[in-house]
Structure formats: C-alpha cells, structure tokens
Amino acid sequence: MSSDSMNKDNSFFTSAKNFVRHAVERRTRPERFILSDKTPNEVIYSEGIMKLRYYPHTDTTTFQLDDEQVTPTQQKHRIPVVLVPPLGVYGWIYDLMAERSWVRFLNARGFEVYLVDWGDPSKEDSDLSLETYVNQWHKNAIEEVHKHSGVDKVSLVGYCMGGLLTLLYAGAHEHDNIENIVTIASPIDFHKNHIQGKVLAALDKATKKIPLSKLEFNPASFHVPGDVLAVLFKMTNPLAGVFSYFDLVRNLSDRDYIKAHLTTKEWFTNMADYPGATVQQLGLKFSLRNQLASGVIPLTDHVADFSRIKANFLGFAGDTDNIVSIPAAEKIMELLPTDDKTFEVVPGGHAGVFAGGKAKKHTWSMTADWLAERSA
Numbered sequence: 001m002s003s004d005s006m007n008k009d010n011s012f013f014t015s016a017k018n019f020v021r022h023a024v025e026r027r028t029r030p031e032r033f034i035l036s037d038k039t040p041n042e043v044i045y046s047e048g049i050m051k052l053r054y055y056p057h058t059d060t061t062t063f064q065l066d067d068e069q070v071t072p073t074q075q076k077h078r079i080p081v082v083l084v085p086p087l088g089v090y091g092w093i094y095d096l097m098a099e100r101s102w103v104r105f106l107n108a109r110g111f112e113v114y115l116v117d118w119g120d121p122s123k124e125d126s127d128l129s130l131e132t133y134v135n136q137w138h139k140n141a142i143e144e145v146h147k148h149s150g151v152d153k154v155s156l157v158g159y160c161m162g163g164l165l166t167l168l169y170a171g172a173h174e175h176d177n178i179e180n181i182v183t184i185a186s187p188i189d190f191h192k193n194h195i196q197g198k199v200l201a202a203l204d205k206a207t208k209k210i211p212l213s214k215l216e217f218n219p220a221s222f223h224v225p226g227d228v229l230a231v232l233f234k235m236t237n238p239l240a241g242v243f244s245y246f247d248l249v250r251n252l253s254d255r256d257y258i259k260a261h262l263t264t265k266e267w268f269t270n271m272a273d274y275p276g277a278t279v280q281q282l283g284l285k286f287s288l289r290n291q292l293a294s295g296v297i298p299l300t301d302h303v304a305d306f307s308r309i310k311a312n313f314l315g316f317a318g319d320t321d322n323i324v325s326i327p328a329a330e331k332i333m334e335l336l337p338t339d340d341k342t343f344e345v346v347p348g349g350h351a352g353v354f355a356g357g358k359a360k361k362h363t364w365s366m367t368a369d370w371l372a373e374r375s376a
Contacts, residue, residue, distance in 0.1 A: 037092035039103050041115070045144040049119025050137045052144055053091070054112075055103045063108075065099050065360060072108040077375035079179050080112035080149045082142065086161035087133070088229050088274045091117035093159070093267055096355050102157075102364065109368040111375070112149055116141045118272075126220040126276035130168065131300045133278070138169040146177065155180035155371050156311075159354050160324070162186075163315075164286075167332070168297060170311060171304035178311040180374050182367050184354050185317060187324045189293040189331035190286055194322065204288050212284050222283070223276035230271045267351070295335035306332070312340040314370050316363055318353030319345050342370070 045052040062071045083102060085091045094102040094115055103113050116138065121128055145154055156178060158166035163186025170178050187193055191201040207215075224232075285291045295306040313336050317329040326345055333343050346353055346362040353363055 037095050039095045039101055044148050047137060047140060051117040052141045053115045053117055057107050059108055070108050073110045075110045077110050077372060078151060079153045079155050079375040080114060080145060080151060081106055081155045081157060082145055083115040084156060084158035084162035084166050086159055087118055088271055090272055091115050100355055105364055114145050121273045121275045123223055126223040128275035129277040130281050133165055134168045134299055135302055138165060139173050152177060153179040157182040159184045160186055168304040170309045171306045172299055172302040174309060180371055181311045182314045185321055185324045185350055187328040189328050191290045192325060193328040194325050200287050215284055219276035219280055222279040224274040224279055226271040226273050229274055230269050293331055306335040307337050309336055310338060312374050313338055315343045317345050318348040321350045323350040
C-alpha cells in the first residue's frame with residue numbers, strides 16, 4: 001500500500017473517531033464547547049439584578065478575529081464606549097467567542113469598554129418596567145461610568161431593544177453627557193415592521209377609542225420565560241434551525257466548528273426571561289399604539305423626547321432582517337434633530353448584522369471608525 005493511501009486511511013479513521021467522540025461529548029458535556037463570556041472583566045457597580053462591567057485592555061499582541069489578524073492600537077480614545085444589550089438575552093452576546101467579540105475588537109481599536117448587564121429576571125421580577133431600566137438602572141450605570149473613567153462623556157452602542165433603551169434614556173435624561181449613539185437593528189416605527197406591522201396598524205385603528213388603561217392587566221400575566229422566548233425567536237426563521245443542524249452533523253469531526261456552532265446556538269436557546277411589566281408596555285405602547293414613532297414617550301415622571309437628543313448618531317439595519325425592517329429602523333432619522341446622523345444598511349439578518357460572519361467587516365468596523373472620529 002502506498003504512503004498516500006495509508007495517509008488517506010489514517011485521515012478517514014481519525015475523522016470517524018472524532019465524529020463519534022464529539023457526538024457523545026456534545027450530549028454529555030456541552031459546556032466544554034461554549035466559548036461565550038470569556039474576556040476578563042470587572043463588575044464595578046450593581047443594583048438589583050443589573051451589573052455594570054468594565055473590560056480592561058488584555059490583548060497586547062496580534063490576535064485572530066474571524067479570518068483576520070487584529071493588532072491592538074497604541075492610540076487610546078478619550079470617550080469610553082458603553083455596550084447596551086437587549087432584554088431577553090444575556091450581555092455576553094457582546095463577547096460571543098474569542099474570535100467574535102465586540103469587547104475585544106473595540107478594546108483593540110483603543111476604546112475603554114463598559115457593558116450594562118441587565119441580569120436574569122425571574123417570575124418574581126415581573127414588575128420590572130421600562131421606567132426601571134431607563135430612569136433608574138441605565139441612568140445610574142452611566143453615572144458610574146463617568147466616575148470610573150473620569151470622563152464626563154460616553155458613547156452608547158445598543159443592539160435591538162438595547163438601542164431603544166439607549167434612545168429612551170438619552171431622550172429622558174441627557175445633559176450633554178452623551179457624545180455618540182449607535183443603534184443596531186432597533187425598531188422605531190413598529191407599524192412599518194414587515195407584515196406584523198400592518199397587522200398592528202389595523203389593530204391600532206380598531207381599538208383607537210379604547211384607553212390603554214382598559215387593556216392593562218397584572219404584569220405577571222405577561223411575563224415571558226426564556227425558553228418560550230427562544231421558541232418565538234426561532235419561529236421567525238424555522239428553516240434556519242434545520243439547515244443549522246445538518247451543517248453541525250456534516251462538520252461533527254471538526255471541534256472548532258462545533259464550538260462556534262454551539263456557542264452561537266446558546267444565544268438563541270439560552271434566553272433570559274422578559275419581565276411582564278416591560279412586555280405589556282412594549283405590546284401596548286410601542287407595538288399597538290406605535291408611540292416610539294412619535295418621538296415622545298411618557299415614562300411616569302419623565303418624558304423621553306427624541307427631539308432633545310443632541311448626540312451624534314449612527315444607525316444600522318440588516319438587509320435581510322425579517323424581525324426589524326429597514327423602514328422601521330430608519331424612522332429614527334426623522335426624529336433626531338442632530339446634524340451629524342447617518343443610517344447604514346448592511347448585510348445580514350437580525351442576528352447576523354450584529355455578530356454574523358460579515359459583521360466585523362461592516363457593522364463593527366464602521367462603528368469603530370465612526371466612533372474614533374468622534375471620541376477625541
């Protein structure tokens with residue numbers, strides 16, 4: 001037998017052995033494949049289930065990020081970046097894996113990076129409302145960033161609902177302390193949001209004469225468990241799960257592929273509960289009555305008025321996002337008075353535009369370049 005034939009046989013048996021070993025290990029010890037939330041960080045403030053994390057610079061030499069080599073810059077930007085995740089997921093989506101980590105990327109580009117971690121609500125936290133997140137936790141977290149960094153300005157980067165929370169905070173509480181805002185796949189005009197937007201607009205018209213107070217119930221009735229939220233999210237693209245599973249089986253002998261696959265899958269299967277009070281507000285005020293599209297949103301003892309936001313703005317929408325349409329996200333451009341505002345449509349669906357294979361070349365790099373010009 002030739003050496004080439006022997007090498008092919010050895011390669012086949014090695015792949016077969018790895019296939020079986022990984023199949024068993026994936027079922028018995030899945031945690032070995034989960035790579036999220038590995039970048040060192042410090043919790044510098046906490047309140048209730050909310051935590052504020054600071055990510056010190058740890059990369060000093062060139063490292064791999066997706067298919068590219070990234071060399072940390074020696075230049076440091078003065079204004080820190082605060083990452084704001086959506087509700088219903090965990091903050092580690094900004095630190096998904098070593099080679100697909102927003103925090104490592106922004107650190108390497110010279111930014112001081114903080115992250116608001118909204119925590120893991122339980123059924124007992126059903127009374128957590130937008131007022132709690134916007135008027136209390138978001139506000140207090142930014143004040144702590146000012147203290148910790150010694151800088152009186154911040155840049156805020158919010159994904160999906162994180163972008164909405166950021167805009168609401170800025171509209172209700174800004175006192176010239178927010179220099180820049182970046183939102184990614186954040187819906188503003190819910191009635192322009194694909195087919196569901198048309199349904200919501202029709203329901204709004206049919207119920208216009210009914211006061212919202214008549215439609216409100218006990219917040220606990222609206223509490224959405226994380227496993228239910230995961231099912232609802234997957235229903236937006238049911239075939240993706242099927243194709244993803246076949247891809248996993250086909251690459252089961254490749255350990256690195258399994259790690260990337262299962263870590264990403266963890267994002268969509270291990271979701272946090274959505275507090276009932278917030279769900280009720282989103283359903284009635286934002287979805288049904290479309291209040292965000294007006295730019296003026298009452299929040300108990302505060303009013304979030306987008307016309308008061310003075311920060312520079314950069315917004316993103318995904319060209320294949322079947323959850324947040326481009327018109328739904330682009331509505332914010334009509335509501336912000338700032339002259340320095342930009343809206344970009346980039347490749348990707350709702351998750352891909354944020355952390356997909358093309359995100360680094362588009363959303364990430366564009367965000368870092370844009371912020372760098374405005375963070376002196």
